Amino acid sequence: MENSLKITKDGSHTLFSPMVQECYHSENGAIQESEHIFIKAGWESCDKTDIKIFEVGFGTGLNAFLTLLKAKEQGKSVSYTSVEYFPVGGDILNKLNYVQQIDAESECCFKKLHEAVWDTRESITPFFTLEKIQADFTKLQLTDSYDLIYFDAFSPEKQPEMWSQQIFDMLYRHANEGAVLTTYCSKGIVRRAMQAAGFFVERLPGPPGKREILRAIKK
Numbered sequence: 658m659e660n661s662l663k664i665t666k667d668g669s670h671t672l673f674s675p676m677v678q679e680c681y682h683s684e685n686g687a688i689q690e691s692e693h694i695f696i697k698a699g700w701e702s703c704d705k706t707d708i709k710i711f712e713v714g715f716g717t718g719l720n721a722f723l724t725l726l727k728a729k730e731q732g733k734s735v736s737y738t739s740v741e742y743f744p745v746g747g748d749i750l751n752k753l754n755y756v757q758q759i760d761a762e763s764e765c766c767f768k769k770l771h772e773a774v775w776d777t778r779e780s781i782t783p784f785f786t787l788e789k790i791q792a793d794f795t796k797l798q799l800t801d802s803y804d805l806i807y808f809d810a811f812s813p814e815k816q817p818e819m820w821s822q823q824i825f826d827m828l829y830r831h832a833n834e835g836a837v838l839t840t841y842c843s844k845g846i847v848r849r850a851m852q853a854a855g856f857f858v859e860r861l862p863g864p865p866g867k868r869e870i871l872r873a874i875k876k
C-alpha cells in the first residue's frame with residue numbers, strides 16, 4: 658500500500674501512511690510543526706558550531722532540509738545521520754511542496770538529500786554531510802555519539818517498540834554531554850522512560866494543535 662499526499666493547515670504537504678494509519682506530520686501544519694519542535698526547541702538550543710545530529714525516521718527529509726538551511730544561514734557545520742526503514746518512493750517525493758514553501762533557491766539541496774546513496778556518508782553542501790541508514794531502528798547498533806537527536810517516529814500507540822526503555826537507554830549512551838533530544842510526543846510513559854534513561858526532561862509548549870512537546874537533555 659502506497660503513502661498518499663495530504664495538504665496540512667499551513668499549506669505544506671504531509672504523507673499519510675496506510676501501514677500505521679497515521680500522518681508523517683501534524684495536520685495543523687507540517688512545516689510549522691518541524692520548525693517548532695526540531696529547529697526552535699532542538700537546533701536553537703545547541704550552541705556548538707560543529708554539530709552531530711541523529712534523526713529517527715528520515716521520511717520526507719523535511720527535518721534534514723530545514724536543518725541544512727539553518728546551518729547555511731548560521732555558518733555551522735553539520736554531520737547528519739538518519740535511520741529509515743521504509744524509504745519514501747521517488748514519485749511522491751517529487752510532489753512534495755517543501756522547496757516552494759520554504760526556499761525555492763535550495764531545490765538542488767532538497768534533491769541531493771533524497772538522491773544521496775543509502776548507508777554512505779555524502780557531502781550535500783560543503784557544510785552539511787548526510788548518512789541515511791536504511792535499517793530497522795529497533796535493531797540498530799549506534800556507533801557514534803550525537804549533540805542533537807530528532808526523535809520523529811510514528812506515535813507510541815502505533816509503534817510502541819520505537820519508544821521503549823531500551824531505545825532511550827541506547828540514545829542516552831550515544832548522546833554527548835549537553836546533548837538535546839526533542840520530540841512531538843508528550844506522553845507520561847515516554848517522559849518517564851527518558852528520565853529513567855538519565856535525561857533531564859522539560860515539557861515545552863507545542864505548535865498549534867498540540868499542548869506540549871518534550872525536550873530531553875543529557876546534563
Ligand SMILES: C[S@@+](CC[C@H](N)C(=O)[O-])C[C@H]1O[C@@H](n2cnc3c(N)ncnc32)[C@H](O)[C@@H]1O
Pocket residue numbers: 680681682713714715716717718719720740741742743744792793794795809810811812816
Ligand atoms: C512520523 S514519520 C516522520 C518522518 C520524517 N522525520 C519526516 O519529517 O518526514 C516516522 C518515520 O519513521 C519511519 N519508520 C517507521 N518504522 C521504522 C523503523 N522500525 N526503523 C526506522 N524508521 C522507521 C517511517 O517510515 C517514517 O518515515
